[in-house]
Amino acid sequence: MRGNEKLKGHLLILAANVLFAINMPISKFLLPSHLEPEALTVMRMAFACVMFWICSLFVPAEKVPLKDMGTLFICALCGVGFNQGLFIWGLNITSPVDASIIATAVPIFVMILAAFILKEPITRMKAFGVLLGIIGAVSLILQSANSANQTSSLAGNLLITFSGFIYSVYLVLSKPLTMKYSAITMMKWMFLFSTLSVLPFTFGHIASSPAFHRTVLDYQELGAIFFVLFGATFVPYLLIPMSLKRIRPTTVSMYNYVQPIIASFITVLIGQDTFSITKLLSALFVFVGVYLVTQSKSREDMEKEKAAKTTKK
Structure with a gap:
């Protein structure tokens, strides 16, 4: 039963990252000729806020104490407000290739933060798995960089780096909350807090965005906005x-x-890129890295082993 739950967890986060991968070129398409970065950021938060509160009407209500509300507020800023805002602003002035490479630092941040906050051990297998993942992802991204003629930006790269760090804080801090509350309860409060925090500073950018001044509907533009x-x-x-x-x-x-x-798979599928053995090897590095991290011992595993040894004695 526990194995089935872990498999569900892997499938859920895989689906989320597939959507995030598709989002990067679509967001780059929208910025800034269709939407200003600030407008896209607050629209994402406000839309999700409304959707999660609507969904909450159809699930059992959960009471959240003030202490956890404080943690949810921090998670809202780290996982939604600052994370989305800094990433969009950074992506607007740097290349998607740079943004993708910087994103590979997130597991390193999470591994270190989880060790300090959740007391999760940094095992050799886990560290080696993260290293393999980095090698595979960066090598794959650099292949696309060779054919990409896009401008890098130090300021943009720094914004995306900080975005990745605070997203790592969110992943670690929110872990205990996920064991107490449903996803709907967590997200309705997080997106409410983040929307209220950002809306006063970004509302004017929605009105000034080119997408809202067109006399003829652009269905490609509307489809891209809806997907994001x-x-x-x-x-x-x-x-x-x-x-x-x-x-x-x-x-x-x-x-x-x-x-x-x-x-990379999407670009090959639509004929914008070609398959190569190097790409296959890069993907294998990533999947082996993910596998090693999933197989490394957690704090719970080590505590169970320690308890078992004590019982035998």
Whole structure:
């Protein structure tokens, strides 16, 4: 039974990262010729906020004490507000290739933070798995960089780096909450807090965005906006806490490395890129890295082993 729950956790976070992978080129398409970065950020938060509160009407209500509300507020800023805002602003002034490479640092941040906050051990297998994942993801991304003529930006890269760090804080801090509350309860409060925090500073950017000044409907533009709001915000943020309930934060973060693989697969599928043995090897590095992290011992595993040895004595 426990194995089935872990499998569900892996499938949930895999689906979330597939959606995030598709989101990167679509968001780059929208910025800034269709939507200003600030407008897209607050629209994502407000849309998800409304959707989660609507969903909460159809599930059992859960009372959240003030102490956990404080933690949810911090998670809202780290996992939604600052994370989405900094990432969008950074992506607007740097290349998707740079953004993808920087995203590979998230599992390192999570592994270190989980060791300090959740007392999760940093085993050799886990560290080696993270290293393999980085090698595979970066090598795959650099292959696309060779053919990409896009401008890098130090400021943009720094914004995305900090975005990745605070998202790591969210993954670690929210883990205990996922064991107490449903994904709907967590997300309705997190997106409410983040929307209220960001809306006063970004509302004016919605009105000034080019997308809202067109005399003729652009269905490609509308489709891209809907995907970002629903497919790349509401759905994955519903799936992340559901996966954290079943698997460790470091394992969840390792699925970031799947994003460049999915992006590469899409480009090959639509004829924008070609398949190569190097790409296959890069993907194998990523999957072996993810496997090693999932097989490494958790604090719970070590405590059970210690208890078993004590009982035998």
